[in-house]
Each structure stands twice: as C-alpha cells, then as structure tokens.
Amino acid sequence: MKRTLLLCMLTIGLAQSSMQTYAQWNNDSTEMDSYNRYRVGGYGEVVAQFKNYGINRFNGTSTGNSDVKRNTISIPRFVIAGDYKFNRHWALGVEIEFEAGGTGTAYEIENTENGEYETEVEKGGEVALEQFHLTYRLSNAFMVRVGHQIVPIGLTNAHHEPILFYGTVRPEGETSIIPSTWHETGLSIQGQVGRRWASFDYLAMVVAGLNANGFDRNTWVKSGKQGFFEVDNFTSPAYVARLNYRGIPGLRVGASYYYLYNAASNSDKPQTYAFRVPVRIWSVDVQYSHRYFTARMNLMGGYVGNSSQLTAKNNRLSSKSPYSRLTPIAEKAVSYGGEVGLRLKNLIPANRMPDLIPFARYEYYNPQQKVIVDENNLKGADPRLKTSMWVAGVNYKPLPGIVIKADYTKRRIGGGDYRGENEFALAVAFTGWFLSDNKFANLKPKRHKEN
Numbered sequence: 001m002k003r004t005l006l007l008c009m010l011t012i013g014l015a016q017s018s019m020q021t022y023a024q025w026n027n028d029s030t031e032m033d034s035y036n037r038y039r040v041g042g043y044g045e046v047v048a049q050f051k052n053y054g055i056n057r058f059n060g061t062s063t064g065n066s067d068v069k070r071n072t073i074s075i076p077r078f079v080i081a082g083d084y085k086f087n088r089h090w091a092l093g094v095e096i097e098f099e100a101g102g103t104g105t106a107y108e109i110e111n112t113e114n115g116e117y118e119t120e121v122e123k124g125g126e127v128a129l130e131q132f133h134l135t136y137r138l139s140n141a142f143m144v145r146v147g148h149q150i151v152p153i154g155l156t157n158a159h160h161e162p163i164l165f166y167g168t169v170r171p172e173g174e175t176s177i178i179p180s181t182w183h184e185t186g187l188s189i190q191g192q193v194g195r196r197w198a199s200f201d202y203l204a205m206v207v208a209g210l211n212a213n214g215f216d217r218n219t220w221v222k223s224g225k226q227g228f229f230e231v232d233n234f235t236s237p238a239y240v241a242r243l244n245y246r247g248i249p250g251l252r253v254g255a256s257y258y259y260l261y262n263a264a265s266n267s268d269k270p271q272t273y274a275f276r277v278p279v280r281i282w283s284v285d286v287q288y289s290h291r292y293f294t295a296r297m298n299l300m301g302g303y304v305g306n307s308s309q310l311t312a313k314n315n316r317l318s319s320k321s322p323y324s325r326l327t328p329i330a331e332k333a334v335s336y337g338g339e340v341g342l343r344l345k346n347l348i349p350a351n352r353m354p355d356l357i358p359f360a361r362y363e364y365y366n367p368q369q370k371v372i373v374d375e376n377n378l379k380g381a382d383p384r385l386k387t388s389m390w391v392a393g394v395n396y397k398p399l400p401g402i403v404i405k406a407d408y409t410k411r412r413i414g415g416g417d418y419r420g421e422n423e424f425a426l427a428v429a430f431t432g433w434f435l436s437d438n439k440f441a442n443l444k445p446k447r448h449k450e451n
Contacts, residue, residue, distance in 0.1 A: 036437055041081050153258050185208050203241065278306075286298075311377045356394055356395070401430055
C-alpha cells in the first residue's frame with residue numbers, strides 16, 4: 001500500500017505540464033504561487049560516455065590527447081529540494097546536492113604549524129548545500145532573499161536542471177570557465193515588472209566573491225569559488241545584476257554582469273598578494289520557444305586584472321594546498337554557443353507520436369583567450385585550450401519530467417592542430433515535485449497589480 005501511494009505521488013509530480021515544471025524550477029517572482037504550504041522534489045542524472053581519447057590533453061606530445069578508447073559512467077548529481085511557505089509573504093527554500101555519490105574532501109589550515117594545509121579525504125564526490133534561503137515577497141515586483149542562492153551568470157546557472165538543456169551534460173563552454181551550478185551566500189533583490197510587450201525580470205545581488213587562489217590555466221576563474229573551508233571570506237563581496245525581457249510570448253532575452261573589486265582579498269592567505277585582482281564577467285543570452293522548436297544562444301566574456309602577477313604568485317602555492325598551480329592565468333576568457341531542438345511531436349501529425357526532440361549545438365570556448373606575457377609570466381596561451389565543438393543528438397520525453405538523451409560530440413582542439421576528441425553519450429534524467437500540500441488554500445499569495 002505504501003509503495004502504491006508513493007508511486008502515485010511520483011506519477012502526479014512528474015505528470016505536470018512542461019511549462020509548469022519549467023516555471024517552478026526557475027527562481028522567478030511567481031514561484032511562490034505554484035504551491036500552497038510546502039513541496040518536496042528533486043532532480044538527478046545518470047550519464048554513460050564512450051570516448052576515443054585519453055585522460056590528458058596536455059601529455060607533452062605534439063599531437064595532443066592520446067588515441068585510446070575508454071568508457072565512463074557516473075551520477076553527476078542528485079538533488080533533493082524543498083520549499084516551505086510560512087504565510088503569504090515568507091518562504092524558505094532548500095536544495096541539497098549529492099555529487100558523484102560522495103561526501104567530499106575537507107581542508108583545514110593549521111595556523112599552529114606555519115599555516116600548512118591539512119587534507120582529510122573521506123570519500124570521492126561531494127554533498128553540498130546548493131540553496132538555503134529565506135524570501136520575503138511584498139509583491140511580484142519586489143522580493144528580498146537572504147541566504148545561499150544561485151548566481152545567475154550566463155544561460156546555464158539559472159536554468160541548470162537536466163530537462164532545461166538538450167545535451168547529456170550541461171553546455172561545456174560556460175561550465176569550463178565559471179562555476180556551475182554557481183551558488184553563493186548573500187542577499188538579493190528581485191522581481192517582475194511591466195506587462196504584455198514590456199515585461200521584465202530583474203535581480204541585484206551582493207554575495208561572497210571568488211578567491212584568487214583558485215584561478216588557473218584550464219578553468220580560468222571556475223575553481224575560485226569558495227567553499228573549501230568552514231567560512232567564506234567576505235572581505236571583498238561580489239555584485240551581480242541580471243535583467244530578462246519576456247514581453248513577446250516564448251521569447252526570453254537576458255543579460256548578466258558580475259563585478260568583484262578584489263579577488264585577492266578573499267584569499268585564505270590574503271597577505272600573499274600585495275596587488276589587487278579585479279574580476280568582471282558579462283553574458284548575453286537568448287531563448288525562443290515555439291511549439292515546433294526551441295532555440296538558445298549565449299555569449300560570455302570576462303576579465304581578470306593583474307593576471308600576470310597573479311600567475312607568478314599562484315605558481316608558488318604550497319603543493320599541499322587544494323588549489324591548482326596550473327598557469328598562466330588569462331586576463332580574458334570567452335565562451336559562446338547556440339542550439340536548436342525540433343519538437344517532432346508537433347511537427348509530424350501522427351497519432352501516438354512519441355515526444356522526440358532532435359537537436360544540434362555548436363560551442364566555442366577558450367579559458368586563455370588573452371594571456372599577458374611579461375617579466376612575471378614568460379608563457380603564452382596554450383593552444384590546446386582553444387576548443388570548438390559540435391554536438392548532435394535526440395531527447396525522448398516519456399513524461400514531462402523525465403528525459404532520455406543520446407548525443408555525439410566532436411571537438412576540434414587548437415584550431416585543428418591537435419588530435420580531435422569524439423564521444424557518444426547516453427543519459428537518463430528527471431525533474432519533478434513529488435509531494436505538496438494543497439490544504440491551505442487561504443495562504444495562497446494574493447495577486448498584486450504590477451507597475
């Protein structure tokens with residue numbers, strides 16, 4: 001009986017319309033209207049990849065990666081999410097992510113032992129508090145949120161659930177140069193304003209900034225996200241802004257900006273740096289959803305100041321530190337790409353046509369788009385980091401909250417001067433709310449007129 005009840009709740013949760021699921025998994029101002037008192041759900045992925053290249057593109061040979069066949073299978077993430085509404089204005093949101101099925105690695109600085117790092121590995125992978133925030137909503141036009149929340153830079157961070165992108169893995173360009181999913185602790189103000197042809201979402205945040213210790217050659221600022229230690233440094237906070245236009249049905253045009261005055265101030269040993277490391281990241285993205293197709297595009301760029309001086313300092317990081325010493329660190333990085341998916345179920349008039357979405361995506365990214373060469377850094381950019389790629393595949397949705405994916409990826413490395421990388425991948429993913437309470441209809445927030 002219990003199993004039957006659980007199966008029924010699961011089916012109900014996954015049988016929501018795709019538009020409803022999409023709205024609920026995006027932190028917009030109307031999400032508090034989609035449940036009455038509480039809801040519990042989650043999302044997860046299983047991915048198998050079949051590759052024709054080795055594990056090290058930088059193996060010292062002139063041809064690039066080795067020509068070997070290898071296969072991998074993993075659970076990139078499983079997330080449990082929940083929301084609780086205290087009343088019409090106050091709500092609590094939580095997401096806990098289990099990454100690669102493990103419990104992570106703990107680092108400590110032993111100040112009594114000359115500030116050396118100590119590491120304690122309990123199991124591979126990570127368990128992370130991805131979101132934990134309290135929201136006060138005055139109206140759809142004005143909300144205040146405090147706590148651990150998503151930093152919506154780029155297209156993927158704000159839309160990171162597996163039913164919101166076509167590939168078996170998240171788009172590679174963005175996730176190679178900035179954190180994904182990017183979540184930080186701080187305060188935000190957000191809301192929706194306007195109506196009809198002039199409808200906008202806005203967001204402004206003050207959150208913990210990146211740590212310059214983690215910047216490196218391969219991933220630019222991605223590994224600068226704090227979280228190795230029990231507390232995050234807030235000496236130099238980051239300021240984030242995002243604006244989305246949604247006036248035309250099916251169209252969303254977004255722009256985001258990240259500014260950090262000095263990432264060096266957030267170092268766990270700030271006395272290491274006698275110079276400032278400013279960080280600026282910007283992005284523009286577009287999505288258009290039609291009953292026959294969906295198209296998405298994204299462009300991202302960024303700047304790290306005094307990158308050559310930072311390269312010289314990070315080269316001298318302790319070998320026991322949790323940070324990479326791969327250098328040089330680029331002054332500028334870039335990523336852009338686009339994808340199109342066709343909704344065959346609507347294109348082909350046939351009874352019981354399965355919900356198949358063939359798609360294609362192109363991406364270019366380079367975490368070393370511009371490298372400063374001077375007395376602090378004698379190395380130039382490594383061409384093996386310059387990557388362009390095509391991905392083609394198909395998504396099958398037996399239910400709106402479940403997707404089965406298959407795709408083929410072909411990477412061109414260094415403009416074709418190095419051996420290319422090819423892989424075929426399969427994935428199964430789900431997103432859904434499984435349990436909610438609809439007994440407290442009187443607590444449903446009132447609609448307010450928007451200015």
